[in-house]
Amino acid sequence: MKTTALLLLAALATAACDSKTATTGEAATASKTVEVTTETSTTDPGTAGTSGTAATATDEANAAPAPDPSSIPATKTGDATAILARPQVPILCYHQIRDWTGRDSKNAKDYIIPIAAFKAQMKMLADSGYHTVLPDQLFAYLTTGAKLPSKPVMLTFDDTDLDQFTIARPELEKYGYKAVYFVMTVSLGRPHYMTKPMVKQLSDEGNIIGSHTWDHHNVKKYQGQDWVTQIDKPTKTLEDITGKKIKYFAYPFGLWNTQAFPELKKRGFVAAFSLAEKRDQTDPLFTIRRIIASGYWSPKTLRNNIVQSF
Numbered sequence: 001m002k003t004t005a006l007l008l009l010a011a012l013a014t015a016a017c018d019s020k021t022a023t024t025g026e027a028a029t030a031s032k033t034v035e036v037t038t039e040t041s042t043t044d045p046g047t048a049g050t051s052g053t054a055a056t057a058t059d060e061a062n063a064a065p066a067p068d069p070s071s072i073p074a075t076k077t078g079d080a081t082a083i084l085a086r087p088q089v090p091i092l093c094y095h096q097i098r099d100w101t102g103r104d105s106k107n108a109k110d111y112i113i114p115i116a117a118f119k120a121q122m123k124m125l126a127d128s129g130y131h132t133v134l135p136d137q138l139f140a141y142l143t144t145g146a147k148l149p150s151k152p153v154m155l156t157f158d159d160t161d162l163d164q165f166t167i168a169r170p171e172l173e174k175y176g177y178k179a180v181y182f183v184m185t186v187s188l189g190r191p192h193y194m195t196k197p198m199v200k201q202l203s204d205e206g207n208i209i210g211s212h213t214w215d216h217h218n219v220k221k222y223q224g225q226d227w228v229t230q231i232d233k234p235t236k237t238l239e240d241i242t243g244k245k246i247k248y249f250a251y252p253f254g255l256w257n258t259q260a261f262p263e264l265k266k267r268g269f270v271a272a273f274s275l276a277e278k279r280d281q282t283d284p285l286f287t288i289r290r291i292i293a294s295g296y297w298s299p300k301t302l303r304n305n306i307v308q309s310f
Contacts, residue, residue, distance in 0.1 A: 066136035066146065069247060069270040076143040077270075083142045083284045089133065090310045091154040091290040092302075093275060094118070097163040100295070113295045119171055124299035125153060126175040134178055134208050135248045139271055142285065153306070155179040156273065156290060158212055158250060160187040165198045178205075182212035182250035182273070185234040196241050203242040210248040211235050211269075220257045227263055235267065248273070254290070261286045 069077070076082075095111040097118045104112055113121070131149035133141075138154060140146035155172070157164045160183050172179055181202055187193035203209045213219075213230040222230060231249075238246045247270045251260075254275020261283050264272055272286040279287040291309050293302060 066140045069136060069139050072140065072143050077285065080282055080284055084279065086142055086145065088289060088310045089138055089152050089154060090306045091156060092293045093290040094157045094293055095159055096161050097167045109295045110292060111295065113293065115167055117295065120299045121293060121302050122171050122175060124303060128303065132177040132179065135180060135271065156182060158182045160184050160193045162192050162194055165194050178207050180208045180210055182210040183238060184212045184216055185237045186215040200241050203244060208248065209238055209242050209246065210250055211238060211246050212250050213252055216252040218253055218255055219251050219260045220255055231267055256287060
């Protein structure tokens with residue numbers, strides 16, 4: 001087994017350029033930030049900015065529980081034209097949350113958010129009136145047009161780093177925010193990574209646990225037994241930990257191909273998340289776009305990138 005730390009450094013160092021050359025799909029557009037105002041926000045961004053506290057995310061996001069994806073008809077989930085026509089919801093991807101060291105390369109710093117910067121980014125989202133949504137809500141919105149809170153945003157965390165539990169979790173709790181944690185199971189219990197009880201706690205607290213493979217191998221290279229090693233076994237591990245069905249998947253490096261879609265579907269996944277700038281025109285639910293929240297970004301830069309990217 002390769003050392004996980006070395007594997008991740010290689011993964012993160014190449015992901016930036018790889019994700020920009022991801023496979024076919026729609027042309028990226030700089031459409032306006034999603035303002036799904038079918039519900040009225042109870043947060044006044046002007047007053048929220050004075051304190052940086054509670055953005056009342058849970059008030060709106062939990063007002064109407066999202067239906068289980070299995071209850072949504074196939075005519076809706078398979079309607080790519082309707083799904084692609086709906087404004088995209090901003091989805092942010094985080095990896096490590098720690099201060100930079102002298103060993104961190106220039107490229108690695110894109111994936112390492114200094115602690116103060118991460119806290120400032122979360123405060124900006126709260127002050128600006130953003131409300132976190134979870135995958136079932138996003139799935140219902142994309143497939144049926146179901147209501148979302150005003151200024152929705154999804155927060156996702158890849159690779160199981162311990163700081164996602166020790167630093168991100170309490171920071172999100174300050175604002176009533178929930179997130180999606182895409183877990184790479186090879187890391188569980190290792191130094192500097194989350195333990196199984198931590199993953200269960202995140203799930204029990206209302207966050208969503210998703211699959212991120214066993215050890216971060218590129219999905220585009222899978223053959224035969226790779227699907228068992230990288231998908232089947234890790235999914236079973238996560239379901240045993242959480243006691244819940246694992247329905248959502250994040251591609252390592254953000255890279256995908258259309259051959260992966262039927263393999264993921266027959267294993268019970270209903271959607272998958274990439275890091276690419278394009279969505280597949282036939283199966284957009286399996287190429288849902290995210291952007292990496294760079295360690296170089298100020299809160300203002302993050303806000304501008306949300307607006308420009310989605």
